[in-house]
Amino acid sequence: MPSADEPFALIIFGASGDLTRRKLMPALWSLYAARTLPEPFAIVATARTEMSGEEFRRRMRETVGEFARLQPPSEGVWERFAAALRYVPGDPADAGLYARLARTLETLERARAGPPNRLFYCATPPSLYDDIIAHLGASGLAAPRPGGVTRIVVEKPFGRDDASARALDRQLAATFHEEQVYRIDHYLGKETVQNILVFRFANGIFEPVWNRNHVAEVQITVAESLGVETRGAYYEEAGALRDMMQNHLLQLLCLIAMEPPVSFDAGPVRDEKNKVMHALRPIDAARVEEVALRGQYGPGFAEARPVVGYRDEKGVAPGSRTETYAALRLLVDNWRWAGVPFYLRTGKRLAKRASEIAIRFHRTPHMIFRRSPGGVEANSLVIRIQPDEGIALTVAAKTPGPDLRLGPVRLDFRYGEVFGGEPPEAYERLLLDAIHGDPTLYARADWVEKAWQLLQPVLDAWSEAPGAPLCAYEAGSWGPAEADRFIARDGGSWRKP
Ligand code: NDP
Ligand code: BG6
Numbered sequence: 001m002p003s004a005d006e007p008f009a010l011i012i013f014g015a016s017g018d019l020t021r022r023k024l025m026p027a028l029w030s031l032y033a034a035r036t037l038p039e040p041f042a043i044v045a046t047a048r049t050e051m052s053g054e055e056f057r058r059r060m061r062e063t064v065g066e067f068a069r070l071q072p073p074s075e076g077v078w079e080r081f082a083a084a085l086r087y088v089p090g091d092p093a094d095a096g097l098y099a100r101l102a103r104t105l106e107t108l109e110r111a112r113a114g115p116p117n118r119l120f121y122c123a124t125p126p127s128l129y130d131d132i133i134a135h136l137g138a139s140g141l142a143a144p145r146p147g148g149v150t151r152i153v154v155e156k157p158f159g160r161d162d163a164s165a166r167a168l169d170r171q172l173a174a175t176f177h178e179e180q181v182y183r184i185d186h187y188l189g190k191e192t193v194q195n196i197l198v199f200r201f202a203n204g205i206f207e208p209v210w211n212r213n214h215v216a217e218v219q220i221t222v223a224e225s226l227g228v229e230t231r232g233a234y235y236e237e238a239g240a241l242r243d244m245m246q247n248h249l250l251q252l253l254c255l256i257a258m259e260p261p262v263s264f265d266a267g268p269v270r271d272e273k274n275k276v277m278h279a280l281r282p283i284d285a286a287r288v289e290e291v292a293l294r295g296q297y298g299p300g301f302a303e304a305r306p307v308v309g310y311r312d313e314k315g316v317a318p319g320s321r322t323e324t325y326a327a328l329r330l331l332v333d334n335w336r337w338a339g340v341p342f343y344l345r346t347g348k349r350l351a352k353r354a355s356e357i358a359i360r361f362h363r364t365p366h367m368i369f370r371r372s373p374g375g376v377e378a379n380s381l382v383i384r385i386q387p388d389e390g391i392a393l394t395v396a397a398k399t400p401g402p403d404l405r406l407g408p409v410r411l412d413f414r415y416g417e418v419f420g421g422e423p424p425e426a427y428e429r430l431l432l433d434a435i436h437g438d439p440t441l442y443a444r445a446d447w448v449e450k451a452w453q454l455l456q457p458v459l460d461a462w463s464e465a466p467g468a469p470l471c472a473y474e475a476g477s478w479g480p481a482e483a484d485r486f487i488a489r490d491g492g493s494w495r496k497p
Contacts, residue, residue: 007040008117008435009105013092013132014124015045015056018231019155023186024123025060026068027427032081033070036428038435042108044101046088047124056087069422092124093131098139109145116148119434123155125234129168137175144180153182153434156247157238158443161459162452169445182434183443187248189426189433192385192415194441196255196357197264199383199391207260209361211336216378219343219358219495220252222385223350225302227475228324232315240294240326241455241462244346249328250277250451251443252385253342256357257332266440270447277450279334288461293471293486295325297349300475307349307475321470323462324348325479327486343487345494349475354497355385369406377408384497389415389423 010028012020031037045056061078065071072078088104090097109116120136122129136142136152144150154172159165172181187193200206209215222244228235235243254273261268283291298309310316310324325347332342361379369376376396384390392412399407415423433441462468471480478494487494 006038006117007042007109007112007114008038008119009042009044009108010119010121010431010435011044011046011101011105012121012123013046013128014122015087016047016049016051017123017234018229019123020045021059021063022067023425023427024121024431025063027425027431029060029064029068029072029081030070030425031428031432033068033072033077036432040084040112040114042084042086042105044086044088044104044108046090046092046097046101048089048091050089051087053085053087057082057085060085069425069428092128092135095135095139098135098141102139102141105141116145117435118145118148118150120150120152121155122153125237126155126157126160127237129154130171133168133171133175142175142180149180149437150176151180151182151434151437152176153184156183156185156443157242158183158247158448159452160237160242162449162456165449165452169449178445179437179439181445182439183445183448184430184434185247185251185443186426186430187251187385188441188443189428189430190385191423191426191429192383192389193252193255193426194429195391196252196383197269201260212338212340214361215337215340216360216362217341217343217490217492218253218256219360220249220256220345220356221358221495221497222249222252222346222355223353223478223497224346224348225350225353225476227297227302227307227349228310228313228316230314232313235324236316236320236322239322239462240324240346240348241458245326245328245344246451246455247443247448249344249346250454252357253330253332253344254447256359257337257342259336264440266438269440270444274444274447274450275334276332277447277454279332279337280454281331281333283454283457285457285460288458289469291329292458292461293327293480293483294323294462294469295347295471295473295480295483296320296322297324297347297475298472300349300477302349302476309475310349321462323470325350325471325473325483327479327483328458329486329490341490341492343492343494345479345483347473347479351476351478352497353387356495356497357383357385358495359383369404376406380495382495 159168254276257276258272261272327345330342359381363378380394382392390413392410394408396406397409399405471482473480
């Protein structure tokens with residue numbers, strides 16, 4: 001395992017894409033600027049787009065300026081970072097690319113001392129992973145170099161259904177040892193998501209109420225105001241269920257629902273999350289409509305400017321039935337959670353960017369303040385994952401005045417106020433973990449398979465039944481009207497973040 005000052009080379013496939021632009025490069029830069037990136041390092045970027053190394057570095061400078069948490073303190077510091085960036089154009093389906101990558105890596109490794117540690121990163125549409133892994137195997141690049149370690153990070157969605165995820169696992173197993181493989185889900189690297197386990201298991205007061213006796217329902221929302229931007233081609237093969245629900249939202253559900261692990265180590269944490277996946281009630285293929293709903297955005301507004309509907313986005317088929325919104329109602333059939341509904345929803349071009357987990361508790365069994373008009377809101381605990389990261393507990397309090405009136409007040413922990421500044425980006429933490437060889441915050445193969453198995457009836461219903469409902473919603477709204485009816489069937493309503 002490389003220590004903090006051991007060298008490494010990161011090889012990014014799909015380096016002209018959105019992930020590299022908005023997340024990977026800004027995270028690498030912030031790590032470097034905070035002096036936490038092991039050195040010496042090299043970042044070898046590849047994609048089909050033809051451009052020179054100079055042009056790539058120029059684009060990365062722009063992207064860091066736009067998206068990085070830490071900004072370059074001076075051009076000199078940026079230049080030192082940029083000197084480690086290489087761009088090797090090529091098609092990941094072409095064997096010749098791997099020979100060129102091997103030569104580039106050998107040259108870089110010869111020019112500096114230390115072990116030849118390599119980290120490959122698949123940041124392309126998932127349909128290309130097969131080709132990349134096969135070529136890494138055939139070219140010999142998958143094998144660790146003498147004295148070094150070689151690892152591979154595979155972006156979500158891992159496969160596109162249960163069968164393809166298993167096939168991908170078999171292919172990875174034929175090329176890499178399991179300890180080399182890192183299945184990334186960047187939500188697990190978010191500070192506020194890591195805080196869920198700290199909040200639950202480092203405080204004695206929450207665990208006693210964290211069960212069906214006290215919790216009435218859990219709502220998990222990951223709302224984006226962004227549309228599909230330049231990613232139409234990728235998104236058409238994914239959709240909201242594969243892009244967000246199968247990974248990010250189910251991971252959040254597991255962190256809320258899991259039992260305490262015996263320690264905060266990869267094995268115990270992942271074991272407990274898997275038990276939740278086993279406890280999730282399977283979805284009945286004949287009753288998908290009762291537990292799953294999808295939608296697609298039409299034209300509307302984003303931040304007060306008019307925007308086109310999904311079908312008019314670049315790279316999207318005019319008659320596309322890809323969902324940009326998905327909602328699920330899930331039950332965790334175990335002792336702790338029996339009967340508590342978990343509502344999950346995610347969508348693009350919603351009213352605002354807001355990710356949160358809201359836990360609504362039961363009302364008091366008997367209300368003694370009968371004269372308070374309007375009754376009292378049930379207690380709720382809201383974990384805000386982003387933006388305005390924090391945790392708020394809503395309790396009832398007496399409002400000032402001669403009458404005994406009650407109103408909700410929020411006990412609010414705001415990350416920015418307490419710790420100052422923005423929390424580090426998820427990719428900063430996760431890239432470091434992969435470089436250092438710590439898989440605790442990465443997804444395990446059996447978890448991923450279980451997640452696909454759970455959603456398979458929904459995937460089938462949405463892809464095979466031509467008339468399966470696809471509800472329209474206006475860009476800039478909170479999703480389709482049908483989503484309100486979906487939750488109202490149980491007597492509930494969606495929280496407005
Ligand atoms: P993009 O579509 O923006 O980028 C994909 C990259 O793959 C581009 O560099 C493109 O480069 C290359 N590519 C696309 N099609 C092909 C093809 N047919 N053959 C060869 N290369 C191709 O996607 P993203 O960067 O958004 O997503 C990539 C992965 O990252 C996905 O698995 C996604 O789930 C994941 N991800 C994305 C996040 C994000 O915020 N964007 C966040 C978390 C995960 P070129 O055309 O130059 O070859
Ligand atoms: C990615 C999805 O996994 O997560 C994107 O592919 C989505 O569609 C992104 O925009 C959201 O991540 P974040 O960290 O901005 O909430």
